[in-house]
Amino acid sequence: MMIYNTMTGNKEAFEPIHRNRVNMFVCGPTVYDEAHIGHARTYIAFDVVARYLAYRGFGVFYLQNVTDVDDKIIKRGAELGITTAELARRFEGRYLEDMCTLGVESVSLYARATNHVPEIIDQIKRLIEKGYAYETETGVYFDVSKFPEFGALSHQTPDSLTKHRIEPDPTKRNPADFSLWKKREEKLAWDSPWGKGRPGWHIEDTAITETYFGPQYDIHGGARDLIFPHHEAEIAQAEASSGKKPMVKYWMHTGFLNINGEKMSKSLGNFTTIRDLLTRFSPQAFRLFVLSTHYRSPIDFTEGSLDQSTRSLERISNLVQSLNDHMKNAVMESYEADEEMVRALESARGKFLEAMDDDFNTSLALSVIFDLVRDLYRYIGDEKSSKNVLSQALNLFAELGGILGLEFKAQPAGKLGLTDDLVELIMEIRQKLRERKDWMLSDEIRDRLRDLKVIVEDKKVK
RNA sequence: GCCAAGGUGGCGGAACGGCCACGCAAUUGCCUGCAGAGCAAUACCAAACCGGUUCGACUCCGGUCCUUGGCUCCA
Numbered sequence A: 001m002m003i004y005n006t007m008t009g010n011k012e013a014f015e016p017i018h019r020n021r022v023n024m025f026v027c028g029p030t031v032y033d034e035a036h037i038g039h040a041r042t043y044i045a046f047d048v049v050a051r052y053l054a055y056r057g058f059g060v061f062y063l064q065n066v067t068d069v070d071d072k073i074i075k076r077g078a079e080l081g082i083t084t085a086e087l088a089r090r091f092e093g094r095y096l097e098d099m100c101t102l103g104v105e106s107v108s109l110y111a112r113a114t115n116h117v118p119e120i121i122d123q124i125k126r127l128i129e130k131g132y133a134y135e136t137e138t139g140v141y142f143d144v145s146k147f148p149e150f151g152a153l154s155h156q157t158p159d160s161l162t163k164h165r166i167e168p169d170p171t172k173r174n175p176a177d178f179s180l181w182k183k184r185e186e187k188l189a190w191d192s193p194w195g196k197g198r199p200g201w202h203i204e205d206t207a208i209t210e211t212y213f214g215p216q217y218d219i220h221g222g223a224r225d226l227i228f229p230h231h232e233a234e235i236a237q238a239e240a241s242s243g244k245k246p247m248v249k250y251w252m253h254t255g256f257l258n259i260n261g262e263k264m265s266k267s268l269g270n271f272t273t274i275r276d277l278l279t280r281f282s283p284q285a286f287r288l289f290v291l292s293t294h295y296r297s298p299i300d301f302t303e304g305s306l307d308q309s310t311r312s313l314e315r316i317s318n319l320v321q322s323l324n325d326h327m328k329n330a331v332m333e334s335y336e337a338d339e340e341m342v343r344a345l346e347s348a349r350g351k352f353l354e355a356m357d358d359d360f361n362t363s364l365a366l367s368v369i370f371d372l373v374r375d376l377y378r379y380i381g382d383e384k385s386s387k388n389v390l391s392q393a394l395n396l397f398a399e400l401g402g403i404l405g406l407e408f409k410a411q412p413a414g415k416l417g418l419t420d421d422l423v424e425l426i427m428e429i430r431q432k433l434r435e436r437k438d439w440m441l442s443d444e445i446r447d448r449l450r451d452l453k454v455i456v457e458d459k460k461v462k
Numbered sequence B: 001g002c003c004a005a006g007g008u009g010g011c012g013g014a015a016c017g018g019c020c021a022c023g024c025a026a027u028u029g030c031c032u033g034c035a036g037a038g039c040a041a042u043a044c045c046a047a048a049c050c051g052g053u054u055c056g057a058c059u060c061c062g063g064u065c066c067u068u069g070g071c072u073c074c075a
Helices: A037-053 A071-080 A084-101 A113-129 A203-213 A222-243 A274-280 A283-291 A303-329 A336-357 A362-381 A387-404 A420-435 A439-451
Strands: A002-005 A010-012 A021-026 A061-064 A109-112 A133-135 A139-142 A178-183 A197-199 A217-223 A248-254 A258-259 A300-301
Touching: A002 A248, A021 A037, A021 A203, A037 A061, A037 A084, A037 A217, A037 A248, A037 A258, A037 A274, A037 A283, A037 A387, A061 A084, A061 A113, A061 A203, A061 A258, A084 A274, A109 A113, A109 A203, A113 A133, A113 A139, A113 A178, A113 A197, A113 A203, A113 A222, A139 A222, A178 A222, A197 A203, A203 A222, A217 A222, A222 A248, A222 A362, A274 A283, A283 A300, A283 A362, A300 A303, A303 A362, A303 A387, A336 A362, A336 A387, A362 A387, A420 A439
Parallel strands: A021 A061, A021 A217, A061 A109, A217 A248, A258 A300
Antiparallel strands: A002 A010, A133 A139, A139 A178, A178 A197
């Protein structure tokens, strides 16, 4: 199994530190606002990574932080006139709901920054003791000049990192030095050896990973924009405080999600939240959309491509529906075509896993599924299908769908405010009309139901 | 300026030194009472441009042009 490692810029054979256990950390959200579809892209991608590792027999511990202390949270809380804790809990709750809707269910533990302040303080203390950090009137800073590897992940040398957009704190020795502890006399503050204050941006992640994983672990993930400075800072803090290198064996980064070819940002007004997305498209269609591009590539969100994904998903769901229908009438017989079909099923699984083994190539893995879909349509089109083959096929779709977090099921009618029984009743009456060849009325029923988003697809009248 | 990724058919999007990706959309045929679903077939040289290597390049090498992202807010 190969994983592309941002640190080395190469695909590397995946070998966890502890035989078949995988410790994996992905940077979670700062909970000051609704989660957007960029978050969704990244977390769906890593959900599939975790699912696949588990499928491959690894014991996966997937840890994610929730940053609930930050300038933006404080600012937003003040705007809304609520405490930072209230604000953070509100958006944390909404974030978890969104993830649940999107089928992101592989995370083993969510860890709040504010629940790990003692560990954060402890780590900062060690950094000062070892001479990697220094205190000024405004806070505690990491001295980048003491850590020559700073910049390795983003492939930059420390002296090239002199540009800055935000005016650096004047008490810092070097503009590239970053904050570990901010001295603040605000409501949201903790006691520390350096007086009241709160953690800097990067330290919560290394304190959390050290708590649960120790100084070294297997996979650290996040979106590309976190490579610098966030992940560089994490490496510096963790490796300097523990003395162990490397902190992380495999660095994985997802590509950005753009909207209509533009970066998503509040100032451009193209900021789309997960909730907004889900009023227009199904979570499953969005997952398919995300997985049809490799996780490292940028992906462009447009209405058109989501429509495409919706239809693509229907192609698979329609097949699974047909397989289930055939199951009802199938007999325990075997046919000539069976052997070939069973071989195709096995071969599809093999190719699917081969694609996933190659740095989680979900796009290629999906093409294997679509090839199989066509083969199965051919198979059941011959009207001779054995129960054995059909159930093997259905099991395979459940198995592979489970890896991708896709269910391949038709939308249930219940969601539309109609009970299944009522729809069944209408179907039965309409079927009688069709037997009498009352096409006018049966077509009208079909059209009217379509207006209600109930799609009727007829088979041959016997 | 520095660093990184990339330019593939009408669209989305993979792999690969020579063979059909796959999906969506389109056209035709089959099937169907019709529609849908589905099957089959078709789409002039699909590969940003210019050189080179090679029997052969979308795929390798060199150069040019362009796009996007990061450079301490950011999944």
